[in-house]
Amino acid sequence: MKYxxxxxxxxxxxxxxxxxxxxxxxFSLTLLSCKNNKNNSATQQExxxxxxxxxxxxxxxxxxxxxxxEEKAESIIVYNNKKELPSFNEPDKSAEVFGSCFSxxxxxxxxxxRNPFIDERIYIEKIESVKNKILKIEHEDYxxxxxxxxxxxxxEDRAKDWEYYFFDSEGHISDYYSINxxxxxxxxxxxxxxxxxxxxxxxxxxxxxxxxSSFFGRDDIKETVYSIKKGKDSVILEKITDNxxxxxxxxxxxxxxxxxxxxxxxxxxVYKFLENKIxxxxxxxxxxxxxxxxxxxxxxxxxxxxxxxxxxxIPNGFRKHSYKMNGDEGTEYYCKELDNExxxxxxxxxxxxxxxxxxxxxxxxxxxLEEKSSSEYVFEDSELLDSPDDILKKYFGFE
Numbered sequence: 001m002k003y004x005x006x007x008x009x010x011x012x013x014x015x016x017x018x019x020x021x022x023x024x025x026x027f028s029l030t031l032l033s034c035k036n037n038k039n040n041s042a043t044q045q046e047x048x049x050x051x052x053x054x055x056x057x058x059x060x061x062x063x064x065x066x067x068x069x070e071e072k073a074e075s076i077i078v079y080n081n082k083k084e085l086p087s088f089n090e091p092d093k094s095a096e097v098f099g100s101c102f103s104x105x106x107x108x109x110x111x112x113x114r115n116p117f118i119d120e121r122i123y124i125e126k127i128e129s130v131k132n133k134i135l136k137i138e139h140e141d142y143x144x145x146x147x148x149x150x151x152x153x154x155x156e157d158r159a160k161d162w163e164y165y166f167f168d169s170e171g172h173i174s175d176y177y178s179i180n181x182x183x184x185x186x187x188x189x190x191x192x193x194x195x196x197x198x199x200x201x202x203x204x205x206x207x208x209x210x211x212x213s214s215f216f217g218r219d220d221i222k223e224t225v226y227s228i229k230k231g232k233d234s235v236i237l238e239k240i241t242d243n244x245x246x247x248x249x250x251x252x253x254x255x256x257x258x259x260x261x262x263x264x265x266x267x268x269x270v271y272k273f274l275e276n277k278i279x280x281x282x283x284x285x286x287x288x289x290x291x292x293x294x295x296x297x298x299x300x301x302x303x304x305x306x307x308x309x310x311x312x313x314i315p316n317g318f319r320k321h322s323y324k325m326n327g328d329e330g331t332e333y334y335c336k337e338l339d340n341e342x343x344x345x346x347x348x349x350x351x352x353x354x355x356x357x358x359x360x361x362x363x364x365x366x367x368x369l370e371e372k373s374s375s376e377y378v379f380e381d382s383e384l385l386d387s388p389d390d391i392l393k394k395y396f397g398f399e
Contacts, residue, residue, distance in 0.1 A: 085196045086205075086207060088196075088200070091170065092170065092172045092199050093199050094114050094199040094204075095172075096201065097201060097228060097230070098235060098252060099113045100232075100233045101252040103254065103255050108123055111123075111171060111359075112273070114170060117250075120280060120305065120307070121302075122135070122360060123302075123304045123305035123359045123360055124360060126357065126359060130358060132168065133167050133386065134167070134387075134388065135167070135360065135383075136162070136385050137161075138381050138382070139160065139161040139162075140380070141377060143376055144372045144373065157184075158182065158184055159180060159181065159182050159190065161180045162179050163177070164178070175194065176196075176197075177396055179192045179391065189395070192212040192213075192395065193212075194208070194211065196208075201228065202227070202228055203228060205224075207221065207224075208224075224239060226238060226239050226240065226249075226250070233254055234252060235250075236251050236252070237250040237252075248260065248261045255273040255274075256270065256271070256273070266285070267282065267284050268284075269283070277302060277303050278301070278302045279299065279301050280301075280302065281298070282296075282297045282299075283295060283297060284297050297313075299311045304355060304361070305355075305360055308323045310322070317337045318336075319334070319336050320335045321333070325351075328352055328354045328355075329352050331347045331350060331351070333347050348368060348369055349369060350367045350368075350369060351364075351366050356384075358384070360382055363381055364380040
């Protein structure tokens with residue numbers, strides 16, 4: 001995700017950037033900002049023409065839970081007002097809809113069922129701590145290249161990110177605000193947006209106001225609505241609006257979430273919830289190997305919001321990037337194995353990840369072992385607010 005070192009997880013940047021664009025409403029509550037404009041060096045798969053009907057039917061047969069029973073969706077009112085996002089008067093029903101899809105012994109159970117499209121970075125064990133609060137994340141990262149500090153991939157102007165997660169009285173994230181801007185005396189805004197989430201029991205709504213974006217223009221409202229179909233201990237969400245890639249759906253089973261997106265050869269993300277960890281695997285169907293079906297592209301493991309390991313299979317072996325933690329501190333490790341033999345390994349970074357008592361990481365620092373190395377430097381601080389701060393007041397109109 002964007003708060004972890006892309007150069008340290010060398011081959012993942014392009015895929016993660018792609019995921020964030022395709023899955024922007026949910027698992028990536030983290031949104032693309034100017035700093036995601038860094039060079040994409042990995043090769044993407046080449047799509048070929050396939051029958052959408054054949055693929056869609058195969059997907060339904062492969063992933064439909066045995067307990068699934070369809071419920072007829074009622075009509076909804078489409079939101080067309082471009083000036084502001086809609087308001088919802090009734091309480092959010094996410095906990096009621098998704099409660100049976102997760103094990104109650106998961107430490108973050110109460111948070112997950114209220115926010116099922118969980119951002120891997122956000123981990124909350126004490127739901128009472130965040131009710132009616134705002135989780136603020138302030139983030140900055142930069143590189144050294146040829147003696148210069150570079151922000152947003154290749155710019156010399158210092159830039160920072162601010163993100164705000166608004167929790168309601170039940171611990172559901174109702175709104176998300178983000179801004180990426182230059183600091184010091186320039187104060188130029190690169191990316192700014194507001195997202196609202198709501199579940200009414202029959203539909204799940206995501207409304208996004210793109211205020212400014214180098215990718216998507218400005219002052220535009222994007223609407224995504226998912227119909228909710230429930231089974232025993234399972235839920236299927238199917239997109240019924242067209243702002244994002246076709247055939248997009250989410251399948252919730254016991255401690256397992258599958259997100260399918262794309263049109264010709266759809267990609268698939270699978271999230272496994274294991275105690276305080278999330279195992280995230282990205283699968284693709286390669287155009288030249290369609291007969292093999294889905295193939296693993298990489299797997300990442302998150303421990304209480306921190307990505308501690310990324311496993312990248314390669315022909316006859318694998319590459320692994322990981323943090324070896326000792327309490328709050330650790331080192332970054334790389335290993336490459338071919339034919340059951342380690343051919344390369346080294347330690348090249350330092351990390352500090354200190355958790356708040358509520359569960360989230362309140363202080364994150366990542367540095368290379370050598371000063372002025374080309375690796376990324378990360379500075380991130382998070383805190384709970386009782387009311388909007390100066391950034392929200394100045395840039396989003398809060399009083």
